[in-house]
Amino acid sequence: MIFFAVNGIPQPERQRTITTAIKLPAYLESIEGYALAFVVNLEEIVIPDSVVEIQIGAFKGCTRLKRVEFPPNLKEVPFECFMNTALSELILPTTLEVIGISAFSTEVESNANGIYYHINSALEEVVI
Numbered sequence: 409m410i411f412f413a414v415n416g417i418p419q420p421e422r423q424r425t426i427t428t429a430i431k432l433p434a435y436l437e438s439i440e441g442y443a444l445a446f447v448v449n450l451e452e453i454v455i456p457d458s459v460v461e462i463q464i465g466a467f468k469g470c471t472r473l474k475r476v477e478f479p480p481n482l483k484e485v486p487f488e489c490f491m492n493t494a495l496s497e498l499i500l501p502t503t504l505e506v507i508g509i510s511a512f513s514t515e516v517e518s519n520a521n522g523i524y525y526h527i528n529s530a531l532e533e534v535v536i
Contacts, residue, residue: 428472432456439466448472455479464488464508478504485511 428451430444436456441463444450452475453467459479464487467473473493480501487508495512 429453432459434458437461439463441465442468445469451475453477455482457481462486462489465491468492484508487511488513 427447428449430447430450430453432439432453432455434456436459438461439455439459442465443463444453444467445465446469448469448471450467450470451472453473454477455462457479460481460483462482462485466486466489467476468488468491470490470493473490473495476490476495476498478499478501481503482501483503484506485500485504485508486506487510489508489511491510491513493512493514498512
């Protein structure tokens with residue numbers, strides 16, 4: 409069974425639970441939407457310098473993800489990209505222009521009236 413694909417290359421579902429680090433290929437230019445979402449044991453990721461685009465929800469639900477090294481030419485961290493992760497500190501590239509809604513939030517919950525809201529993330533420091 410296929411869980412996700414990176415540049416169209418299928419990755420086995422078992423990697424969702426056993427992978428703590430993933431080395432992305434140096435030629436990678438884009439990380440597809442939800443490509444690495446819910447890889448629950450992923451603790452760190454180094455995004456290659458060649459990446460210029462990360463799509464929505466790419467790392468959503470990686471609940472143990474503590475460290476991300478961003479590429480120097482990244483312009484956007486999109487909607488829900490790192491939602492529900494364990495990130496506590498970020499060093500973002502100076503080229504960054506857009507941080508999408510809920511890009512770093514930790515949870516979406518509803519109250520008794522069914523109104524959804526975002527709980528603040530664990531981020532303590534953001535450096536640009």
